[in-house]
Amino acid sequence: MPEVRSLEQQLLTRMLVRHAYRERLAAERFRSAIPLAQGEGERDRLLTLATEEDEHYDGCCEVAVAHRIDIEPLIRQRRCLVPGIPLFTTWLDVLLARAFNDQAGYHVLRGVMGCKFQDYGNLARRIVEEEKEHGAEGAQLLIQYSLGRRADLDRMRAAVAVHLGAAIRCVGRADTEGDREAVRLGLKTRSSAETLAEFSDYADQVLAAAGLTWFSPLRSNIDTLTQDHWNRGTKVT
Numbered sequence: 001m002p003e004v005r006s007l008e009q010q011l012l013t014r015m016l017v018r019h020a021y022r023e024r025l026a027a028e029r030f031r032s033a034i035p036l037a038q039g040e041g042e043r044d045r046l047l048t049l050a051t052e053e054d055e056h057y058d059g060c061c062e063v064a065v066a067h068r069i070d071i072e073p074l075i076r077q078r079r080c081l082v083p084g085i086p087l088f089t090t091w092l093d094v095l096l097a098r099a100f101n102d103q104a105g106y107h108v109l110r111g112v113m114g115c116k117f118q119d120y121g122n123l124a125r126r127i128v129e130e131e132k133e134h135g136a137e138g139a140q141l142l143i144q145y146s147l148g149r150r151a152d153l154d155r156m157r158a159a160v161a162v163h164l165g166a167a168i169r170c171v172g173r174a175d176t177e178g179d180r181e182a183v184r185l186g187l188k189t190r191s192s193a194e195t196l197a198e199f200s201d202y203a204d205q206v207l208a209a210a211g212l213t214w215f216s217p218l219r220s221n222i223d224t225l226t227q228d229h230w231n232r233g234t235k236v237t
């Protein structure tokens with residue numbers, strides 16, 4: 001007979017699957033970007049980032065095993081339903097994903113550091129330290145890149161929209177039943193709405209410094225940037 005899992009276990013499973021999928025995809029995307037790198041320095045950095053994301057993924061798998069969650073088939077399933085981090089076809093994609101998607105993951109995990117399951121809270125704390133660095137460096141590189149390419153603004157606008165939309169989806173929808181229950185049961189310490197607000201403030205600062213302000217303030221553009229995916233009925237919760 002299949003095991004009946006409590007709501008708490010179901011929510012932990014969902015959080016871990018979302019998280020592990022993000023780490024897996026980040027590692028894959030950074031490796032895929034190696035041909036886009038200019039010189040050894042950029043190539044080495046991508047390889048280092050990919051290795052770190054692999055370690056974050058392994059950490060998720062360890063927590064899953066400890067809680068008797070068979071995570072791999074669930075990640076494969078999610079991969080079919082949810083696009084996650086967009087493909088990298090230009091160096092700008094790499095910088096946007098580092099500045100926004102990595103940082104979205106960082107803000108999500110800040111809310112998991114106080115998870116009632118200590119092993120997951122500890123993993124979140126460990127990753128937060130590394131992702132903070134990824135995001136800060138990514139934002140700095142994005143600002144430099146953007147300020148040096150004012151002639152390419154039209155092309156940049158489309159890419160910014162794609163990566164901001166993906167980063168917002170990474171945080172998750174605000175005010176869902178699952179989100180409320182996860183906070184109530186102590187799996188995380190704050191709601192997706194709170195995380196989204198914190199991420200939006202961060203993104204607005206980076207967009208202003210980079211001179212890419214089409215979607216600022218981000219809080220007012222969340223629906224515009226996500227409706228293509230969320231209104232198509234794609235299951236992203």
Ligand SMILES: [Fe+2]
Pocket residue numbers: 023026052053056105127131
């Ligand atoms: Fe990561």
Ligand SMILES: [Fe+2]
Pocket residue numbers: 026053102131134
């Ligand atoms: Fe990262």
